[in-house]
Amino acid sequence: MKQNHHFPIPKEGGSVDFETLVQPHLTSAFRVAYLIVHDYHLAQDAVQEALWEAYQSLYRYDERKGTSFRAWFMKIVTHRALNVVRRKKNTEEYMDSIDPGQNPLESILQREKEQQIWQAIQLMTPKHRSAVILYYYEEFSVAEIAKILGVFEGTVKSRLHKARKLIAENMQIKQEKQVITEMGVIMHD
Amino acid sequence: MTNLDKQITQTLKKVAGELEQPNFVMPYQVVAYKRKRSRLLGVGAVVLPVSISCALLLTISVSPTFAAYVKSLFNGSDKELQYAVQEGFSQKVNASVTDQGYTLEIEEILADPMRIVAVYSIKDQQKNFIHPDKLQISNVEVIDSKGNIIKETRIYGLQNRENYGYLTLKKPGETEEQQLVLQFEGNQIDSVKGNWALKVPFDLEKTTKASQVLPIDKTYTTPQGLQIKLNSIMHSPTAALVDYETKWTEEAKKRLVEESKQMKGKVDSADPYVRYDDFKLNFHVENENGEEVNDLTRALDTPRKALGEYGHSNRQYGFAPLSPDHQYTLVLDSLVKTEPYELGVSFEPKQLADKPVRVDKDGKTIEIKSVTLDEPLNEASPKTEKHVTILLEAYVKDISYINIGDTILIDDAHKITNRFGWTIKDEAGKVYDVTGGDFKMIGKDEQGRNHIRMKLQSSDMKELPQKLSLTSELAEKSYELDWKVPLPMPKEDK
Numbered sequence: 001m002k003q004n005h006h007f008p009i010p011k012e013g014g015s016v017d018f019e020t021l022v023q024p025h026l027t028s029a030f031r032v033a034y035l036i037v038h039d040y041h042l043a044q045d046a047v048q049e050a051l052w053e054a055y056q057s058l059y060r061y062d063e064r065k066g067t068s069f070r071a072w073f074m075k076i077v078t079h080r081a082l083n084v085v086r087r088k089k090n091t092e093e094y095m096d097s098i099d100p101g102q103n104p105l106e107s108i109l110q111r112e113k114e115q116q117i118w119q120a121i122q123l124m125t126p127k128h129r130s131a132v133i134l135y136y137y138e139e140f141s142v143a144e145i146a147k148i149l150g151v152f153e154g155t156v157k158s159r160l161h162k163a164r165k166l167i168a169e170n171m172q173i174k175q176e177k178q179v180i181t182e183m184g185v186i187m188h189d
Numbered sequence: 190m191t192n193l194d195k196q197i198t199q200t201l202k203k204v205a206g207e208l209e210q211p212n213f214v215m216p217y218q219v220v221a222y223k224r225k226r227s228r229l230l231g232v233g234a235v236v237l238p239v240s241i242s243c244a245l246l247l248t249i250s251v252s253p254t255f256a257a258y259v260k261s262l263f264n265g266s267d268k269e270l271q272y273a274v275q276e277g278f279s280q281k282v283n284a285s286v287t288d289q290g291y292t293l294e295i296e297e298i299l300a301d302p303m304r305i306v307a308v309y310s311i312k313d314q315q316k317n318f319i320h321p322d323k324l325q326i327s328n329v330e331v332i333d334s335k336g337n338i339i340k341e342t343r344i345y346g347l348q349n350r351e352n353y354g355y356l357t358l359k360k361p362g363e364t365e366e367q368q369l370v371l372q373f374e375g376n377q378i379d380s381v382k383g384n385w386a387l388k389v390p391f392d393l394e395k396t397t398k399a400s401q402v403l404p405i406d407k408t409y410t411t412p413q414g415l416q417i418k419l420n421s422i423m424h425s426p427t428a429a430l431v432d433y434e435t436k437w438t439e440e441a442k443k444r445l446v447e448e449s450k451q452m453k454g455k456v457d458s459a460d461p462y463v464r465y466d467d468f469k470l471n472f473h474v475e476n477e478n479g480e481e482v483n484d485l486t487r488a489l490d491t492p493r494k495a496l497g498e499y500g501h502s503n504r505q506y507g508f509a510p511l512s513p514d515h516q517y518t519l520v521l522d523s524l525v526k527t528e529p530y531e532l533g534v535s536f537e538p539k540q541l542a543d544k545p546v547r548v549d550k551d552g553k554t555i556e557i558k559s560v561t562l563d564e565p566l567n568e569a570s571p572k573t574e575k576h577v578t579i580l581l582e583a584y585v586k587d588i589s590y591i592n593i594g595d596t597i598l599i600d601d602a603h604k605i606t607n608r609f610g611w612t613i614k615d616e617a618g619k620v621y622d623v624t625g626g627d628f629k630m631i632g633k634d635e636q637g638r639n640h641i642r643m644k645l646q647s648s649d650m651k652e653l654p655q656k657l658s659l660t661s662e663l664a665e666k667s668y669e670l671d672w673k674v675p676l677p678m679p680k681e682d683k
Contacts, residue, residue, distance in 0.1 A: 034208055051214075113196055114200045139198075167193065
């Protein structure tokens with residue numbers, strides 16, 4: 001370890017512990033950030049910032065509170081990614097040089113339905129999108145997502161419900177919409 | 190889970206599964222990342238001995254499929270690919286497989302060290318074209334002669350037109366092999382399940398020969414202490430790419446540490462995180478007539494690689510291939526970074542009509558234009574009520590952005606608050622949360638200062654206080670630079 005670094009050593013756990021803790025979640029952290037941000041470099045920035053923050057705040061993480069390290073770290077990553085989206089939005093408002101070129105990843109989704117789903121997810125507000133990604137991609141429970149996003153469980157449910165509705169509408173499946181209205185969102189927990 | 194739930198999960202996994210993970214620097218890590226140089230991008234790598242200009246002199250028949258394709262598909266949008274096709278760099282393949290009455294055919298491949306593009310079509314038994322989006326692709330891989338998968342090509346894109354699908358794979362750069370195989374598999378066409386698998390050999394020999402990596406080896410240190418070392422330029426038939434490194438000087442590092450102390454608690458980062466990496470460089474390439482070359486950085490999607498702490502990283506700037514008929518210069522236009530920057534104004538909202546507010550201080554000017562009740566600017570704000578909205582304009586030198594506020598979610602308190610932007614305070618010291626706003630760059634004033642318009646909104650403010658003070662302590666500053674470096678061009682073969 002470097003002798004003269006600018007970062008305080010976490011109260012509990014040294015650097016090796018930190019890497020051991022964080023490494024298994026890096027791939028999924030980057031993917032979650034990308035799914036929220038839709039930009040490779042900005043997602044990279046979000047996760048890098050999250051790493052710094054997690055390292056700084058590691059002493060605050062207490063397993064005994066019942067939160068897994070994955071959920072704790074993903075909370076930081078999600079917030080970083082959401083902030084990047086906000087910064088990106090602000091920048092794009094006054095920059096007309098942004099290249100609106102199609103994201104190549106959009107095109108890998110061959111089936112019409114998948115393309116419609118992905119398009120709908122991209123068009124959602126970041127708060128709905130992050131709920132969808134944490135729920136469907138990371139398979140966190142509603143309670144865990146509520147903790148991660150800092151909102152009530154009911155809010156998560158309502159965001160997921162609205163997100164599903166938006167997806168269904170985008171897919172133009174009238175029957176599907178009726179099913180959603182009747183059934184609501186089926187939750188993991 | 191309903192069927193829709195499953196489809197959402199599957200879609201997200203499919204998108205995310207294609208992502209290659211970038212490098213990350215562990216916070217305690219010193220220079221643990223050794224620079225990984227690809228054969229083609231490294232400084233001092235062997236210069237590949239064939240020229241683009243030589244190819245230009247030859248009359249090569251243009252493949253009709255690709256020619257039609259470039260005409261319809263890249264009409265003005267990707268001239269780079271069109272150029273490469275016109276110069277005869279595409280390879281006719283005509284590999285096909287038939288199953289369940291449908292024939293999948295790969296017609297042509299255009300492959301160079303920057304990207305690989307394959308054109309495919311689907312036909313039914315009567316030889317009618319089936320729209321390419323009816324094919325469900327189950328696997329795409331590029332392998333070398335030993336069967337190793339070329340990692341970079343795991344990310345691919347598709348564009349479908351009426352009769353042809355266009356598969357684009359990126360950056361086959363990290364292989365020594367010239368002979369590669371594209372494995373392309375589909376398992377469903379329209380609603381018919383089947384197996385359409387093609388292995389199509391192609392080679393990079395011709396385009397690699399037409400590609401060169403030339404050293405630039407020029408270093409410049411900005412007045413802000415960012416050292417930029419231009420390593421090399423790679424010319425390929427479809428693009429050009431400048432490879433460079435960035436590093437802060439020792440003095441700048443100290444200044445960044447000092448800045449971070451001033452920024453403590455005012456930016457959305459963990460204390461006392463020093464934002465070594467939080468900058469952006471703006472480049473452009475122009476010819477001798479000042480005509481700018483298309484920027485392809487986003488199209489080539491080159492990830493930044495961390496080489497260590499303190500913002501030491503390896504980056505690339507990509508642009509359209511350069512014509513041998515011109516001379517080109519890379520111009521570094523600006524460095525953009527967030528810094529401590531104080532702005533403040535106090536005023537009496539109710540007196541605004543009678544007493545216009547304009548503050549001139551330290552070369553900065555702020556004007557309060559209006560205080561009104563408006564619709565929420567933030568979709569998260571309650572929509573049932575109007576919100577106090579302050580419209581202000583600022584004239585500030587070199588400032589390209591001022592944060593309005595970032596939304597922070599407070600631990601366990603289920604409370605959302607906004608920080609790291611403007612602070613709105615009344616005469617009693619009560620602070621109002623900025624719940625919405627926007628930012629617009631209007632242009633420059635006669636003094637060359639940036640003219641900025643901002644709206645700050647607070648749903649917390651139910652009635653207008655006697656006095657309001659607005660303060661902001663950070664801003665994104667754009668330092669104009671003018672470093673010009675002539676770009677080395679490929680030499681013709683003797």
